[in-house]
Amino acid sequence: MAETWRLLDYSSADPKMDLAINEAIFRSRRENLTPNTLRLWQGPATGVIGSSSGSVNYKECRKRGVEVIRALSVTADLLYIDTGSLNFAVTANTAFFNTRTIDYPPVLSDYYILNAAIAEGLRKFSENVEANPEGIQINGQKISGILPKWFYDFLLFQVTLLINTDLNVYRKLIRIDRSLTEMPMITSLSRQLRKDIPLDEVKRALIEGFEKKLGIVFKTEEKLTKDEQKAAKTLLKAKYGLDKWNMHGIEPFLIGMGKTSLEVFVAYPPTSMCRQLIELVKDVTSDLQDDVTVRVWMRGKGSNQHGVYPEMSLALINAEKCSRIPAIIINGELKFDKTLPSKECLRSAVVAALPQK
Amino acid sequence: MKKNQSPEKLEEFHCVVCGKPLRSILEERECSFCGKTEKADYVCEEGHYICESCRLDSPETLARKVCGATKETDPMKVVLLLMKHPALQMHGPEHHYVVSCALLAAWRNLGRFEINDTAFDEAIKRGRKVLLASCGLWGVCGAAAGVGIALSIATKANMLSDKERTLSMEAVSESLHMIAKIGGPRCCKASTFSAIEKATEILEREFNIRPPSLLDPRPCYFRNLNKECLGNKCPYFGVNNLG
Numbered sequence: 001m002a003e004t005w006r007l008l009d010y011s012s013a014d015p016k017m018d019l020a021i022n023e024a025i026f027r028s029r030r031e032n033l034t035p036n037t038l039r040l041w042q043g044p045a046t047g048v049i050g051s052s053s054g055s056v057n058y059k060e061c062r063k064r065g066v067e068v069i070r071a072l073s074v075t076a077d078l079l080y081i082d083t084g085s086l087n088f089a090v091t092a093n094t095a096f097f098n099t100r101t102i103d104y105p106p107v108l109s110d111y112y113i114l115n116a117a118i119a120e121g122l123r124k125f126s127e128n129v130e131a132n133p134e135g136i137q138i139n140g141q142k143i144s145g146i147l148p149k150w151f152y153d154f155l156l157f158q159v160t161l162l163i164n165t166d167l168n169v170y171r172k173l174i175r176i177d178r179s180l181t182e183m184p185m186i187t188s189l190s191r192q193l194r195k196d197i198p199l200d201e202v203k204r205a206l207i208e209g210f211e212k213k214l215g216i217v218f219k220t221e222e223k224l225t226k227d228e229q230k231a232a233k234t235l236l237k238a239k240y241g242l243d244k245w246n247m248h249g250i251e252p253f254l255i256g257m258g259k260t261s262l263e264v265f266v267a268y269p270p271t272s273m274c275r276q277l278i279e280l281v282k283d284v285t286s287d288l289q290d291d292v293t294v295r296v297w298m299r300g301k302g303s304n305q306h307g308v309y310p311e312m313s314l315a316l317i318n319a320e321k322c323s324r325i326p327a328i329i330i331n332g333e334l335k336f337d338k339t340l341p342s343k344e345c346l347r348s349a350v351v352a353a354l355p356q357k
Numbered sequence: 358m359k360k361n362q363s364p365e366k367l368e369e370f371h372c373v374v375c376g377k378p379l380r381s382i383l384e385e386r387e388c389s390f391c392g393k394t395e396k397a398d399y400v401c402e403e404g405h406y407i408c409e410s411c412r413l414d415s416p417e418t419l420a421r422k423v424c425g426a427t428k429e430t431d432p433m434k435v436v437l438l439l440m441k442h443p444a445l446q447m448h449g450p451e452h453h454y455v456v457s458c459a460l461l462a463a464w465r466n467l468g469r470f471e472i473n474d475t476a477f478d479e480a481i482k483r484g485r486k487v488l489l490a491s492c493g494l495w496g497v498c499g500a501a502a503g504v505g506i507a508l509s510i511a512t513k514a515n516m517l518s519d520k521e522r523t524l525s526m527e528a529v530s531e532s533l534h535m536i537a538k539i540g541g542p543r544c545c546k547a548s549t550f551s552a553i554e555k556a557t558e559i560l561e562r563e564f565n566i567r568p569p570s571l572l573d574p575r576p577c578y579f580r581n582l583n584k585e586c587l588g589n590k591c592p593y594f595g596v597n598n599l600g
Contacts, residue, residue: 267412268443269370269379269399300373300443302582323415323444338413 007218024231026156036092052076073147084164108133121209141187162188231258237355253332268298372401416451424462432463433572453499454484460507500552501532
């Protein structure tokens with residue numbers, strides 16, 4: 001029997017919110033609150049960067065009033081989206097792909113099968129559409145940008161398809177140094193077919209392509225879950241709405257569905273100071289349980305202390321390596337170590353880390 | 358809560374030395390690591406206790422304190438105790454100097470070499486310079502280098518020395534050969550066991566000194582903690598569990 005995936009065709013009109021929604025869906029999938037999901041969205045002219053912003057022409061972006069925002073991604077792909085682009089995000093536990101990628105080359109096979117599903121749909125418009133692990137091409141030219149992100153077995157695969165996208169603007173905003181890359185030329189589906197293509201037709205074709213290639217059926221949902229809505233709002237305030245993330249790539253270490261994270265690193269077994277610290281944290285966060293997740297990590301007890309898919313900040317890993325113990329790490333920043341802070345100090349540090357209401 | 362008030366039972370803790378459950382007490386006990394006596398909070402049925410200071414120590418401080426205080430002549434017992442401490446991760450560069458410190462402590466207690474507490478500082482200083490993952494990157498396992506460091510310190514060897522220099526290099530070479538035979542992925546625990554066994558063999562061969570006993574680390578205490586454990590392929594995995 002075919003597995004059922006969730007289909008969401010929902011745009012917020014704010015690309016920052018749209019990326020926050022993608023991450024909220026990803027977090028929801030990681031927490032096993034929702035099934036594998038395909039989300040389709042469209043937005044106004046925006047530059048979307050992955051892990052690098054090196055090739056963005058910020059001057060031109062400012063001149064044209066185009067915002068540059070950063071997506072959650074392990075790659076440095078750069079995207080320009082506008083109302084002629086079709087954007088979507090696949091959020092899946094990649095265990096689903098295990099039996100389906102046997103015939104694919106082992107490296108990046110999950111990307112490959114997803115791109116193959118997209119290509120399957122787009123072949124409705126042209127037989128020359130081809131897929132590879134890096135994206136989608138037509139007549140040897142690229143019409144997609146992909147931004148993948150992993151959390152253990154879970155994959156967030158954000159894609160932009162250049163359907164009727166304004167390529168002249170694209171080339172002005174994003175500089176691609178072809179002496180350094182073998183990347184094929186950028187094109188759009190409409191340019192190759194010499195006609196505008198209704199995005200609704202592309203959406204339908206994509207859905208069919210996914211269903212056929214992956215052997216799934218979609219169940220359409222109109223809205224995000226309440227948890228996803230709340231997480232998306234938090235992520236917009238604490239991350240996607242801030243220059244700290246968009247310009248510098250610095251993100252808060254939020255946990256689960258986007259809650260403020262408080263990691264308490266203590267000795268094993270805890271010393272009297274460690275025990276006092278745990279009690280103090282409990283006391284200080286007792287009225288903040290809806291917004292704050294407290295995790296006590298004991299030195300030497302490994303990463304499986306909090307579930308199969310542990311979320312540990314880099315600061316916590318560093319605290320363990322450098323024996324900064326006991327320690328309190330809030331949203332991935334080491335705030336107190338080797339000391340017992342006053343209740344007031346700790347409270348104000350926690351409150352300052354909460355996303356502003 | 359004030360220091361030395363009864364600890365709240367947060368969850369069931371287990372002794373890091375023997376693995377048995379810990380119980381709360383409020384009596385004076387001697388630290389199983391550094392030997393200090395203080396009012397204890399958690400003790401196991403075997404009487405093991407770790408003082409508050411040792412629980413918070415870095416691996417370097419711990420190695421210095423434990424090796425400075427121990428009366429043990431079996432380097433395997435010293436190194437096992439150190440490696441069981443939560444400050445020492447499953448794998449890591451601290452194993453490089455832990456080997457030297459454990460050997461120096463045991464050799465000092467055997468009474469053959471003049472080794473004072475500054476020897477441990479020197480061993481840590483030298484061992485720190487052996488990089489993380491040097492086994493794969495340089496072809497020199499830090500545990501094997503640790504044997505050379507210990508011998509150089511014990512015999513006061515340097516680059517101008519004759520026999521002492523040769524001995525240190527041969528000891529590293531022999532230890533490396535033994536560690537290399539285990540195969541990979543690397544296991545800092547298995548490398549440490551091999552280095553200690555080889556160093557003890559060399560000590561007997563070259564100086565006719567043999568510790569009264571050398572603990573057999575089989576079956577490996579750490580085998581369930583190592584995600585990349587070689588299992589039966591490792592000589593320390595343990596014959597008891599082959600079936």
